[in-house]
Amino acid sequence: MGRHPLRPLGxxxxxxxxxxxxxxxxxxTALIVPAHILVQGVLAPLGIVPAFDQHYGSFAAALGxxxxxIYLIVLFATVFYTFGxxxxxxxxxLVHGYxxxxxxxxxxxxxxxxxxxxxxxxxxx
Amino acid sequence: xxxxxxEFSAVPIAIWMLWFLVEIxxxxxxxxxxxxxxxxxxxxxxxxxxxxxxxxTWTFLGFSGLIMRIPLGEGFVPARVVRGGAYALFVLxxxxxxxxxxxxxxx
Numbered sequence: 001m002g003r004h005p006l007r008p009l010g011x012x013x014x015x016x017x018x019x020x021x022x023x024x025x026x027x028x029t030a031l032i033v034p035a036h037i038l039v040q041g042v043l044a045p046l047g048i049v050p051a052f053d054q055h056y057g058s059f060a061a062a063l064g065x066x067x068x069x070i071y072l073i074v075l076f077a078t079v080f081y082t083f084g085x086x087x088x089x090x091x092x093x094l095v096h097g098y099x100x101x102x103x104x105x106x107x108x109x110x111x112x113x114x115x116x117x118x119x120x121x122x123x124x125x
Numbered sequence: 126x127x128x129x130x131x132e133f134s135a136v137p138i139a140i141w142m143l144w145f146l147v148e149i150x151x152x153x154x155x156x157x158x159x160x161x162x163x164x165x166x167x168x169x170x171x172x173x174x175x176x177x178x179x180x181x182t183w184t185f186l187g188f189s190g191l192i193m194r195i196p197l198g199e200g201f202v203p204a205r206v207v208r209g210g211a212y213a214l215f216v217l218x219x220x221x222x223x224x225x226x227x228x229x230x231x232x
Contacts, residue, residue, distance in 0.1 A: 041171025
């Protein structure tokens with residue numbers, strides 16, 4: 001017998017679910033994140049356009065809206081999950097034979113990030 | 126190399142979002158303790174992250190023509206049309222989100 005335990009026959013549903021979730025999260029990240037970085041990180045600091053996070057009043061008012069909170073939680077969750085999944089496979093491909101370790105690191109960091117985002121956003125006044 | 130860059134793009138994107146989360150958490154300090162980042166260093170950091178984010182967008186949406194098989198008559202919608210639609214959607218979403226972020230700053 002080989003060194004690896006045999007997996008039961010049949011579809012690998014857990015991996016399929018992880019990949020399907022990654023596909024959705026990566027698409028959302030691809031569509032939405034560049035706009036945030038461009039406006040909040042480049043154009044607004046250069047004074048070209050205003051942004052909701054430039055002043056306490058507008059930032060707090062925006063974060064006071066439940067729809068904005070839901071939007072941001074979904075955004076953080078998708079970005080951190082995409083990060084975790086890619087860390088898993090990038091680490092696995094660069095350092096062969098440690099797939100469970102990189103899975104734990106990637107998904108673990110993603111879970112910490114998502115929990116932190118939910119906590120920070122939901123505890124705002 | 127392209128593969129490694131594509132996979133690595135998730136790291137700077139996550140770091141930028143982590144900065145955004147820290148900025149949100151600073152709202153707890155109240156109006157006197159909150160200051161937005163306006164420095165050139167922050168702009169440079171954001172430009173690097175933006176380059177990786179656009180690389181992720183370009184490569185991932187580039188797959189859409191291969192992954193999405195949309196039936197059309199006896200065949201499928203051509204891959205380049207699906208890919209073009211995905212990029213057009215990206216431009217539309219970027220404009221929409223950008224306008225909403227800027228509009229939030231005027232209130």
